[in-house]
Amino acid sequence: MKSVLDFKNKLHMSSYGNLHSYSYLACAYLKFLAFGRALNFPLVLHVQTQSFCNARCSVCPYPVMSKKLPQGAMEWDLFIKIANEAASEPMLSTFACTLQNEPLLDKRIFDCVRHFKGINRYKKTKIVTNGELLDRYSLSDIIQSDLDCLTVSLNAQSRDVYMKVNQGLDYDRVMRNISSLLSDKTTRRKLTLNFLNTRINSSEVCEAVLDWRKKGIKTRLVEMSNRAGSLERYENFRPEKRYYGRNIPSRLRSRLISGLGRLVGCSLPFHQMAMLFNGDVIVCCQDWNRDTVVGNVRNSSLKEIWNSAKMNQIRLSILRKKYNEVKSCQACSLAKPYEMA
Numbered sequence: 001m002k003s004v005l006d007f008k009n010k011l012h013m014s015s016y017g018n019l020h021s022y023s024y025l026a027c028a029y030l031k032f033l034a035f036g037r038a039l040n041f042p043l044v045l046h047v048q049t050q051s052f053c054n055a056r057c058s059v060c061p062y063p064v065m066s067k068k069l070p071q072g073a074m075e076w077d078l079f080i081k082i083a084n085e086a087a088s089e090p091m092l093s094t095f096a097c098t099l100q101n102e103p104l105l106d107k108r109i110f111d112c113v114r115h116f117k118g119i120n121r122y123k124k125t126k127i128v129t130n131g132e133l134l135d136r137y138s139l140s141d142i143i144q145s146d147l148d149c150l151t152v153s154l155n156a157q158s159r160d161v162y163m164k165v166n167q168g169l170d171y172d173r174v175m176r177n178i179s180s181l182l183s184d185k186t187t188r189r190k191l192t193l194n195f196l197n198t199r200i201n202s203s204e205v206c207e208a209v210l211d212w213r214k215k216g217i218k219t220r221l222v223e224m225s226n227r228a229g230s231l232e233r234y235e236n237f238r239p240e241k242r243y244y245g246r247n248i249p250s251r252l253r254s255r256l257i258s259g260l261g262r263l264v265g266c267s268l269p270f271h272q273m274a275m276l277f278n279g280d281v282i283v284c285c286q287d288w289n290r291d292t293v294v295g296n297v298r299n300s301s302l303k304e305i306w307n308s309a310k311m312n313q314i315r316l317s318i319l320r321k322k323y324n325e326v327k328s329c330q331a332c333s334l335a336k337p338y339e340m341a
Contacts (some may be wrong), residue, residue: 015060021271028270032315037307041091042273045302046285047082048099050075050106051277055130056168058199060235061230061288062100074277078298079112082275085302085320087119096126099274100288104133110145117146124148127192131141132169134177139184151220153180153194156201157208164200182217189193192218198237229331230288238333252318265318266334273306281305283328313334 024043032038050073056063086092095116102126104108109147113125125145141152154163155175162171181187193212195205226234257319268284275281275297276290278299283292292314295305305311324327 006263009093019105024091024093025267027270029264032270032312033317034244035299036312036316038315039091040236040307041089041303042306043091043271044094044096044273045082045086046094046096046099046272046274047112048275048277049079049097049109049112051101052105053130054105054168055102055166056131057166057232058200059165059196059224061227063234064232065100065230065253065288066090070278073106073336074279076108078091078279080115082117082302083112084119087123089114089303092123092125094124096128097126097287098126099276099294100131102133103127104129104136109149110137110141113147121146126151128153129178130166130169130194131174134181135173139187142190143184143186145212147190149192150190151192152181153196154178154208155194155196155198155205156202157211163206165285166198177312184242188217191284192220193221195221196224197221197239198224199239200237202239225286226331226333227288228284228286228328229333230292235332236290266322266329266332268334269311273302283311283326286332287328287333289328292326 014056021043024039028039029324051066051071053060053062053066081096097103097109098113106112109127113127116123116125125147126149127147128151131154134152152174153166154331155165159171162169162174167176176191178191181191195201195209197205201208209221210266212219218254224238225231226238266284268286272285273281274283274285274287279298280290280293281295281297282290282303283294288301294311294314295308297305300308317323317325318329323332323335329335
C-alpha cells in the first residue's frame with residue numbers, strides 16, 4: 001500500500017511541468033476575474049537565504065544594486081517559518097532557494113533544501129547558480145539534500161564570450177564543476193544548463209543549447225529583461241530579435257505564450273512569490289530595486305500576503321494594463337509588450 005501511495009505522489013510531483021503551470025494560471029485568472037482574488041497559494045516560491053553574489057556579470061543588476069540596497073543573510077528561524085508553511089500548501093509546486101543572488105555562498109544552502117524536503121519530499125526544490133562554487137560541496141552533499149533541480153547559468157559556449165557575459169567568474173573552474181556533476185548519474189539527472197539570450201552571446205547561444213542537448217543534458221534558453229528597469233545599458237545587451245525556437249512546435253508554443261501575454265498581461269504576480277533575506281516580499285522576482293514591497297513574513301503568513309488587498313490591487317492594475325500604477329512595472333521591459341496604446 002505504501003509503495004502505491006509513493007508512486008501516486010511521485011506521479012503528482014512529476015506532473016508539475018508546463019501543463020500544470022498553464023492549468024494553474026488559467027485557474028488563477030478565472031478566479032481573479034470572478035472574485036478579485038488569486039488562488040490560495042503561489043505555484044512557485046523564491047526564497048533568498050542570503051543576498052550576496054561572487055560574480056559581476058555584465059547582464060545583471062547585482063554590481064549596482066548591491067551598493068545601493070541593504071544586504072544580508074536570512075535568520076534560520078525565519079527560514080524555518082517560511083519552509084514549514086510552504087511545505088504544507090497543496091498548491092505550491094516549486095520551492096526555489098534562489099533569488100537575485102548566488103545561493104552557494106550560503107553554507108547552509110543544502111541544509112535548507114534538506115529541511116524542506118524532510119517536511120514534504122514531493123514538492124520540487126530548485127537552486128540556480130553560476131556554478132563557480134560547486135566545488136565547495138561534495139556530490140553527496142547535493143544528493144543527500146534531495147535537491148530536485150540544480151540549474152547552472154552558463155550563458156555561453158566559448159571562453160571568450162563567457163568572460164564577456166559572466167564577468168568575475170573562472171570559466172575553467174565552472175566547466176570542471178559541470179564535468180563533476182556529469183560524472184555521477186544522479187547529479188547529471190538533476191542538472192539543467194541555463195542560457196540567457198543576449199546580444200553578446202547571440203552568435204553561439206542557440207548552437208550551445210543544441211550541442212548540450214545532443215549530449216543528453218537538459219537546457220533552457222531564457223529571453224533577457226531589464227529587471228524591472230534596474231539593469232543599466234539594457235539596450236546594449238538586448239538581442240535584436242526574440243528567439244522562438246528552431247522547430248515548428250516550439251515556435252507555435254512561444255508565439256502562443258506571447259499572444260496570451262498581450263491578452264492578460266504579465267503573469268508573474270499571478271503565480272510566483274519572491275521573498276528577500278529580511279522577510280520582505282517583493283511584487284516579483286524581477287524587482288531588483290525592491291520598489292514594490294507587499295508585506296513581510298515576520299508579521300504575516302505567506303498566504304495572507306499572497307492574497308492581500310495590496311497584492312490584488314497590483315494584479316488588477318496589471319490585468320488592466322495600467323503598469324504606471326505599479327512602480328516596479330513602470331520601466332519593466334516585460335510589461336512593455338503588453339502596455340495599452
